[in-house]
Amino acid sequence: MYSTDFTKRLLTYRLSLTHLKKVGLNDVYSHLLAGETSHSASLIRKDLSRLQVKGKRRGGYDIDTILQAINAYFGNKERDRIILAGMGNIGKAIIQNKDFEKHNIQIIASFDLNPAIQRKKFSIPVFPMEKCREIVVNYKIDVAILAVPAFSAQSVCDQLIQCGIRGILNFAPVNLKVPDNVYVSNVRLVDELQQVIYHTKQKRKHGEYS
Amino acid sequence: MYSTDFTKRLLTYRLSLTHLKKVGLNDVYSHLLAGETSHSASLIRKDLSRLQVKGKRRGGYDIDTILQAINAYFGNKERDRIILAGMGNIGKAIIQNKDFEKHNIQIIASFDLNPAIQRKKFSIPVFPMEKCREIVVNYKIDVAILAVPAFSAQSVCDQLIQCGIRGILNFAPVNLKVPDNVYVSNVRLVDELQQVIYHTKQKRKHGEYS
DNA sequence: TCGAATTTGTTCAATTGATCACAATAATTA
């Protein structure tokens, strides 16, 4: 299986390529894409080669061909349906984000422990956790976004897995414990920011300009 | 300079260690921390060695010592002050998040192009972009969170840099172009989710259980 | 049509990063 870095780079390429296409280009050179994505040209060529995308020598690569290959890699034929656990600030921000729809990802339902929130109206239905199994099973859901407070994250995570969830995007600042047939990816906003702060300070110290 | 992976791991360790401490532990073995963080025990020992944290042979490591070393590594003496650009869904979710405060990061001001939003009351003041330079200079701000829509991301980014910002945490689905004395880290929610979906499917195919 | 210029595709080398393995050391038990 390919490394997660490879997979991540593909999404970076896709972002730049859709942009370049919008700007009016039909072809790219590896150098051009390198400038856009800050990956080296030779690495890009290697990645495209792994995707079995052929370029024309001296002619560059056809953008649509690359985009199709990337989408095929992610299996973007069918629409992916997922659920959301936690309707706090982050949860709300997520369901209001239109980008998921654009990429054929649909959040079909949300869960929250708080009955007051269950009663409020959102763009998607909000259920109590007890409803989780029913929905996961009926709609054959594999993936969940976990956006609950830290103190309940592990417990909600366990419930999700119990219901059949096999992939989790976790926003809670917790290192979840899961069986190894479950895939977890963490988005830790504080950590991300702390890293930016750290590396910014480092650049000031060691950077070429200072 | 150390790799970003190392820096990221330290924050993972910190998360588990504060948890373990809360649970009542004073010491950890590298194996234990390995189980919590899903990094190998030997890698953890190497990392701690790089941090110049000494353990006791057969006695493990003192949790507080590690935590102090990690915090020292990130220079957590002084409070870090940053700004936020964009008061949409993500921006609002960020200022409502209490975790930043807990880690001594203070968001001192926010900026938004929309005058209606500027007039609303939030926990921090919201200014028009024209005020940016004044605040960045007066308060000596280095780092900004960029949470504006994709179409204006590059332009706002340019303005931030123009005002003196040197580190950016970017939430817009755009590959920003910045001079190389500026550090950028991207949080791409759609990409993160797409990766989870992809790897979850892969696990179903190739995983040990299936 | 021929040559020059340019870009891909791929091999090779080198660096980096992680794991392995084990010596050193400390604690525990008999």
Place this chain on the structure above:
DNA sequence: TAATTATTGTGATCAATTGAACAAATTCGA
């Protein structure tokens, strides 16, 4: 106290990933 067990700390090895370099191919211009 001596033997045994458990854990750190690190040198050596192994693997993976990236970058460099160059041959092959295509286009363009003269």
